[in-house]
Amino acid sequence: MIVSGGLGCAPFPLLVRELRQGGCADVTVLSGAATASRLYPAERFRRGDDAVRVVEATDDGSQGRRGLVTELVAGACEEAAAVYACGPNPMLAALAEALRHLAPPPQRAEVSLEAPMGCGFGTCLGCALPAAGGEWFLCCRRGPVMEVSQVDWPGLLALPPAHVA
Ligand code: FES
Numbered sequence: 001m002i003v004s005g006g007l008g009c010a011p012f013p014l015l016v017r018e019l020r021q022g023g024c025a026d027v028t029v030l031s032g033a034a035t036a037s038r039l040y041p042a043e044r045f046r047r048g049d050d051a052v053r054v055v056e057a058t059d060d061g062s063q064g065r066r067g068l069v070t071e072l073v074a075g076a077c078e079e080a081a082a083v084y085a086c087g088p089n090p091m092l093a094a095l096a097e098a099l100r101h102l103a104p105p106p107q108r109a110e111v112s113l114e115a116p117m118g119c120g121f122g123t124c125l126g127c128a129l130p131a132a133g134g135e136w137f138l139c140c141r142r143g144p145v146m147e148v149s150q151v152d153w154p155g156l157l158a159l160p161p162a163h164v165a
Helices: 012-021 042-046 069-076 089-100 153-157
Strands: 002-005 027-033 052-058 082-086 108-112 128-130 136-138 145-147
Touching: 002 012, 002 069, 002 089, 012 027, 012 042, 012 082, 027 042, 027 069, 042 052, 052 069, 069 089, 082 089, 089 108, 089 153, 128 153
Parallel strands: 002 027, 002 082, 027 052, 082 108
Antiparallel strands: 108 145, 128 136
16 A cells, blocks of 8 residues: 655655565555645556556545545555555654554555755754654654654654644
């Protein structure tokens, strides 16, 4: 299962291909955006592969289901072995909350986080984000892809807006 929000679509055509070439039987892409003109074209995820299903949502209802892409998770994620997500941090936080209510949860759930990065190699500390357990981590060093359980989601959402992205 892939959850793609807005600009978060960028890594997923390649990941879909890698998953399928690695033996994944099927992939569902939940693709969301503010409006239809901002949705990544579904066929670019599918590339003619019938084992790739794309379900769309737009904030204004101009294409697919009206609402947030994370609202699709409960109905589509129940049998997913793994979930990969990329999008704005508030979307990822909503995904983390939705995954908490799945029984059983996916064996793997990874998110690609956003953080302001000044240096990209661990010296400016501008990309520090709160980790589960009360520590902080540098997104440029340990991320940006993290297991969903490793992030302090309420703490992340409480950061000033530039950090919430
Ligand atoms: S971007 Fe400077 S420490 Fe991470």
